[in-house]
Amino acid sequence: MIRSCFVTGTDVAVGKTLVASALVNRLRNHGVHTVGMKPVATGATLEQGRWRQSDLEQLAKEGSFAFPGRVLSPYIFAQESAPQEAAQMAGVQMRIEEMVDAFDVLATWADVIVVDADRDFLDPLGADFDTADLARALDLPVILVVGITSGCIERALLTAQALRARGLELAGWVANIMDADPTQAQQHMDALGQQLQAPCLARIPRLDSPQAAAVAAQFPFDALLAALRR
Numbered sequence: 729m730i731r732s733c734f735v736t737g738t739d740v741a742v743g744k745t746l747v748a749s750a751l752v753n754r755l756r757n758h759g760v761h762t763v764g765m766k767p768v769a770t771g772a773t774l775e776q777g778r779w780r781q782s783d784l785e786q787l788a789k790e791g792s793f794a795f796p797g798r799v800l801s802p803y804i805f806a807q808e809s810a811p812q813e814a815a816q817m818a819g820v821q822m823r824i825e826e827m828v829d830a831f832d833v834l835a836t837w838a839d840v841i842v843v844d845a846d847r848d849f850l851d852p853l854g855a856d857f858d859t860a861d862l863a864r865a866l867d868l869p870v871i872l873v874v875g876i877t878s879g880c881i882e883r884a885l886l887t888a889q890a891l892r893a894r895g896l897e898l899a900g901w902v903a904n905i906m907d908a909d910p911t912q913a914q915q916h917m918d919a920l921g922q923q924l925q926a927p928c929l930a931r932i933p934r935l936d937s938p939q940a941a942a943v944a945a946q947f948p949f950d951a952l953l954a955a956l957r958r
């Protein structure tokens with residue numbers, strides 16, 4: 729049995745959605761019924777009565793089943809900003825129960841749900857809960873995407889410390905190398921490998937065509953399975 733998981737990152741734009749979509753792709757192609765979910769989607773546009781949001785579309789494209797956007801994301805907002813700000817602008821008070829219910833609906837279809845968190849790990853979502861509370865409420869192990877940059881060691885260690893302090897399991901981490909100098913990137917990854925106390929599930933180089941399938945190919949399946957095995 730493979731567990732669902734919660735993908736977070738050391739920063740915005742570090743490749744969370746790309747990695748979440750790649751995980752959906754990798755598991756689906758292995759015969760596991762998998763879907764990607766995004767509890768809050770910001771920066772959406774309304775086109776002919778239908779909300780469109782790029783992260784949601786990337787995730788939806790890879791899933792084993794097709795669901796309307798509203799099912800994959802209970803909270804879709806037009807404003808491109810931190811989730812709580814976008815909700816306030818729309819006059820909506822987000823509720824953790826709504827997100828858990830949406831997850832449970834997807835869980836009646838899919839064996840594995842990959843949850844793509846918006847923004848930073850400790851971002852507030854509602855008046856009394858943040859992203860970490862959501863991962864706890866869903867009882868999911870966390871996969872941390874680390875954008876390999878000069879400040880990444882501190883950011884990754886702080887995030888790992890924060891999530892463990894909140895009772896969450898760091899099931900593994902992913903190094904997204906993007907623009908880093910190769911020698912420096914290697915040093916950062918070695919240091920993280922020693923200090924994060926969780927397996928590195930993949931090292932993603934800069935890709936000319938950053939598509940889910942290309943990133944999925946960077947994940948050795950045995951390591952992924954070991955991290956997510958129940």
Ligand SMILES: Nc1ncnc2c1ncn2[C@@H]1O[C@H](COP(=O)(O)OP(=O)(O)OP(=O)(O)O)[C@@H](O)[C@H]1O
Nearest residue numbers: 740741742743744745746847906932933934935938
């Ligand atoms: N290894 C890579 N090679 C090339 N492009 C990449 C790589 N990783 C990410 N990107 C690109 O960087 C951008 C940000 O990636 P992505 O949207 O997955 O980040 P994110 O962490 O989900 O961002 P956000 O915090 O805005 O949700 C995208 O355009 C993506 O295609």
Ligand SMILES: [Mg+2]
Nearest residue numbers: 744745746783
């Ligand atoms: Mg994203």
